[in-house]
Amino acid sequence: xxxxxxxxxxxxxxxxxxxxxxxxxxxxxxxxxxxxxxxxxxxxxxxxxxxxxxxxxxxxxxxxxxxxxxxxxxxxxxxxxxxxxxxxxxxxxxxxxxxxxxxxxxxxxxxxxxxxxxxxxxxxxxxxxxxxxxxxxxxxxxxxxxxxxxxxxxxxxxxxxxxxxxxxxxxxxxxxxxxxxxxxxxxxxxxxxxxxxxxxxxxxxxxxxxxxxxxxxxxxxxxxxxxxxxxxxxxxxxxxxxxxxxxxxxxxxxxxxxxxxxxxxxxxxxxxxxxxxxxxxxxxxxxxxxxxxxxxxxxxxxxxxxxxxxxxxxxxxxxxxxxxxxxxxxxxxxxxxxxxxxxxxxxxxxxxxxxxxxxxxxxxxxxxxxxxxxxxxxxxxxxxxxxxxxxxxxxxxxxxxxxxxxxxxxxxxxxxxxxxxxxxxxxxxxxxxxxxxxxxxxxxxxxxxxxxxxxxxxxxxxxxxxxxxxxxxxxxxxxxxxxxxxxxxxxxxxxxxxxxxxxxxxxxxxxxxxxxxxxxxxxxxxxxxxxxxxxxxxxxxxxxxx
Ligand code: C2O
Numbered sequence: 394x395x396x397x398x399x400x401x402x403x404x405x406x407x408x409x410x411x412x413x414x415x416x417x418x419x420x421x422x423x424x425x426x427x428x429x430x431x432x433x434x435x436x437x438x439x440x441x442x443x444x445x446x447x448x449x450x451x452x453x454x455x456x457x458x459x460x461x462x463x464x465x466x467x468x469x470x471x472x473x474x475x476x477x478x479x480x481x482x483x484x485x486x487x488x489x490x491x492x493x494x495x496x497x498x499x500x501x502x503x504x505x506x507x508x509x510x511x512x513x514x515x516x517x518x519x520x521x522x523x524x525x526x527x528x529x530x531x532x533x534x535x536x537x538x539x540x541x542x543x544x545x546x547x548x549x550x551x552x553x554x555x556x557x558x559x560x561x562x563x564x565x566x567x568x569x570x571x572x573x574x575x576x577x578x579x580x581x582x583x584x585x586x587x588x589x590x591x592x593x594x595x596x597x598x599x600x601x602x603x604x605x606x607x608x609x610x611x612x613x614x615x616x617x618x619x620x621x622x623x624x625x626x627x628x629x630x631x632x633x634x635x636x637x638x639x640x641x642x643x644x645x646x647x648x649x650x651x652x653x654x655x656x657x658x659x660x661x662x663x664x665x666x667x668x669x670x671x672x673x674x675x676x677x678x679x680x681x682x683x684x685x686x687x688x689x690x691x692x693x694x695x696x697x698x699x700x701x702x703x704x705x706x707x708x709x710x711x712x713x714x715x716x717x718x719x720x721x722x723x724x725x726x727x728x729x730x731x732x733x734x735x736x737x738x739x740x741x742x743x744x745x746x747x748x749x750x751x752x753x754x755x756x757x758x759x760x761x762x763x764x765x766x767x768x769x770x771x772x773x774x775x776x777x778x779x780x781x782x783x784x785x786x787x788x789x790x791x792x793x794x795x796x797x798x799x800x801x802x803x804x805x806x807x808x809x810x811x812x813x814x815x816x817x818x819x820x821x822x823x824x825x826x827x828x829x830x831x832x833x834x835x836x837x838x839x840x841x842x843x844x845x846x847x848x849x850x851x852x853x854x855x856x857x858x859x860x861x862x863x864x865x866x867x868x869x870x871x872x873x874x875x876x877x878x879x880x881x882x883x884x885x886x887x888x889x890x891x892x893x894x895x896x897x898x899x900x901x902x903x904x905x906x907x908x909x910x911x912x913x914x915x916x917x918x919x920x921x922x923x924x925x926x927x928x929x930x931x932x933x934x935x936x937x938x939x
């Protein structure tokens with residue numbers, strides 16, 4: 394029988410401070426966060442589910458993991474410890490490029506702080522994986538203790554597993570959590586909801602379950618003769634927020650801040666309220682907007698973040714259900730059904746509430762980008778090679794696989810224009826490590842097939858006369874996506890121009906670390922079943938000195 398909706402209360406994941414206070418002074422802190430095998434109750438009527446969970450101890454580990462709260466300018470050190478067993482709880486495909494431990498030393502893992510501007514040795518490179526007790530380590534592994542600098546602007550980030558070939562199953566198993574960089578001296582002046590009770594991360598994802606409570610993942614491949622277990626994308630019907638299926642939250646009649654993170658492997662969410670309540674969008678992946686923007690709908694790709702205020706005094710009913718109508722795969726796949734179209738329910742308490750927060754007219758203004766200062770323009774063309782059975786076999790960027798030598802070598806501090814042409818059928822959330830991006834414009838490609846066959850032959854956008862094809866209709870960048878981001882949705886059949894900045898956008902413009910060191914950084918599509926698996930969608934880059 395189907396699980397009943399709105400019977401479990403929304404949890405707030407445990408909050409861990411990434412700083413200490415000694416004699417009233419805020420100082421750096423070292424944390425030890427483990428990855429544990431345990432069980433987790435996703436729903437009142439579901440037996441406990443075996444999961445992999447982050448936490449300070451096995452007992453306190455949660456799915457999602459704890460919310461790490463840090464302060465701008467105060468460094469946080471984290472030793473991520475792998476306590477996982479030697480056998481995975483989910484099927485994984487050994488025929489794709491995958492982290493392979495030498496013996497049965499355990500499951501490879503590595504943690505990436507998504508949106509973090511940190512030294513490459515602490516960036517969680519896919520080949521910097523390690524097994525339990527660091528007994529076995531990937532070729533790019535450098536050290537145990539990761540250093541998070543927290544020098545960037547205040548905002549919302551998240552951490553998640555990033556191990557080569559195993560990311561999708563490690564994330565499906567539960568290895569992700571929220572990370573917040575706060576800068577009270579700036580943020581408090583805005584007078585928006587900021588206290589723990591009214592400032593809540595919401596990590597949203599989809600899973601299916603077997604009768605015994607275990608996570609269901611189909612382990613027969615779409616095309617068993619090529620890859621016995623591989624399936625392109627994971628979609629499921631049970632929508633989970635902060636570790637509970639279709640939870641409810643009792644809220645007061647006042648403003649709240651929600652940091653919504655789409656931690657699904659492949660599902661896009663297009664959020665709206667059933668009673669027309671609006672979102673007041675104030676920030677995105679890792680940065681604030683210039684000003685609040687009212688929206689009825691928000692589309693979030695996997696790994697994207699929307700920070701919103703919701704003013705429950707504006708609700709015309711005593712409850713409001715958060716819904717979703719994004720097709721999957723996005724944009725041309727199945728329509729949502731009765732189950733995956735519902736997310737969670739807010740139950741609004743009666744009575745008058747004194748709310749001392751305000752809605753400012755402007756938020757944080759960053760120095761304006763200057764596209765004319767861009768030092769270089771790069772073409773990035775995405776397309777799939779298909780086998781004769783029509784199964785996509787490789788996804789390349791500019792015809793290069795992940796294993797290819799470094800392709801892009803931006804200079805530290807540089808601003809660049811990247812022109813990304815997506816010749817596939819799906820929207821790809823492109824994520825760039827280290828850099829922050831600003832979407833400039835999108836233009837439809839006319840004659841996708843012709844351009845694609847030329848690219849497959851010549852692998853050269855200029856030789857293929859790219860300008861002949863990029864001349865379709867212009868698609869506006871939505872107002873709330875015009876700010877600094879670290880992921881942008883590359884629409885199918887479109888050329889998207891983004892400005893990429895390899896430096897801070899805060900007052901401090903220099904790196905306090907050597908960004909040119911090994912193992913470098915990667916950029917990739919964040920549909921984790923593709924990029925984090927067989928389709929090699931990543932290219933390592935390192936940054937030579939200025
Ligand atoms: Cu969210 Cu390369 O990662």
